[in-house]
Amino acid sequence: xxxxxxxxxxxxxxxxxxxxxxxxxxxxxxxxxxxxxxxxxxxxxxxxxxxxxxxxxxxxxxxxxxxxxxxxxxxxxxxxxxxxxxxxxxxxxxxxxxxxxxxxxxxxxxxxxxxxxxxxxxxxxxxxxxxxxxxxxxxxxxxxxxxxxxxxxxxxxxxxxxxxxxxxxxxxx
Amino acid sequence: xxxxxxxxxxxxxxxxxxxxxxxxxxxxxxxxxxxxxxxxxxxxxxxxxxxxxxxxxxxxxxxxxxxxxxxxxxxxxxxxxxxxxxxxxxxxx
Numbered sequence: 001x002x003x004x005x006x007x008x009x010x011x012x013x014x015x016x017x018x019x020x021x022x023x024x025x026x027x028x029x030x031x032x033x034x035x036x037x038x039x040x041x042x043x044x045x046x047x048x049x050x051x052x053x054x055x056x057x058x059x060x061x062x063x064x065x066x067x068x069x070x071x072x073x074x075x076x077x078x079x080x081x082x083x084x085x086x087x088x089x090x091x092x093x094x095x096x097x098x099x100x101x102x103x104x105x106x107x108x109x110x111x112x113x114x115x116x117x118x119x120x121x122x123x124x125x126x127x128x129x130x131x132x133x134x135x136x137x138x139x140x141x142x143x144x145x146x147x148x149x150x151x152x153x154x155x156x157x158x159x160x161x162x163x164x165x166x167x168x169x170x171x172x173x
Numbered sequence: 174x175x176x177x178x179x180x181x182x183x184x185x186x187x188x189x190x191x192x193x194x195x196x197x198x199x200x201x202x203x204x205x206x207x208x209x210x211x212x213x214x215x216x217x218x219x220x221x222x223x224x225x226x227x228x229x230x231x232x233x234x235x236x237x238x239x240x241x242x243x244x245x246x247x248x249x250x251x252x253x254x255x256x257x258x259x260x261x262x263x264x265x266x
Contacts, residue, residue, distance in 0.1 A: 003245050003246075003248055003249040003252065004245070004246060004249040006242075006245050007241075007242045007243070007244070007245030007246035007248075007249060008242065008246070009242070010238045010239070010241050010242030010245065011238070011239060011242035011243065011246075012242075013238050013242075014234075014235040014236070014237075014238035014239040014242060015235075017192075017195060017231060017234050017235045017238065018231065018235045020199070021195075021199075021227070021228070021231040021235075024199065024202065024203050024227070025224075025227075025228070027203070028202070028220075028224060
């Protein structure tokens with residue numbers, strides 16, 4: 001009798017596993033149709049920005065630093081794709097008094113975002129975007145970076161690297 | 174006797190490992206897509222990888238439980254038959 005109960009319990013449990021998995025798979029399928037695309041992995045280091053002296057403030061724009069021109073390029077096939085920025089800028093607060101990255105629109109679609117608009121501001125205090133930037137019309141979009149850095153005093157030459165992950169999602173959060 | 178105990182232990186280990194693998198893959202896969210963890214790091218490649226792991230572990234765990242369950246039911250039926258036979262023999266004596 002005990003064996004029979006255990007057997008039935010195991011069979012029910014195996015069905016439960018399949019049911020839970022089917023539910024999760026269904027949810028996952030919805031996520032797949034929403035699709036999260038990693039648009040770019042950007043690294044800002046000496047190779048990109050060159051050196052900076054203690055206390056010096058430098059403004060890097062797409063005009064004086066070619067690598068910042070059209071640094072993000074994305075072609076969307078549907079309206080309302082949200083661009084998210086995630087960086088490790090907060091780890092640089094000991095090396096920099098200021099490290100501000102402005103994401104500026106270059107090639108745009110529709111009329112909500114205009115060329116030259118700052119669509120996101122990333123700083124030491126807020127290294128990620130809280131809500132995504134709405135690319136409201138399908139088409140090709142490009143963005144430039146404008147970076148302002150002020151270096152702190154350091155005891156020796158300090159190489160620094162900032163990593164930025166840009167992803168496109170169907171939701172703003 | 175020793176080999177029977179060993180076999181039972183092996184069976185138990187296999188079943189609990191498949192269940193553990195399924196549980197891990199479930200948490201690993203479901204938490205990011207359910208929104209508990211920020212979706213931003215879930216690239217398509219990682220997503221597909223986790224989905225594959227989840228589906229494989231589901232197949233293994235459910236099969237393991239199903240096979241063991243059927244085995245136990247069969248044994249229980251055999252036992253019932255055997256008990257009935259013993260009773261008949263005993264009664265006839």
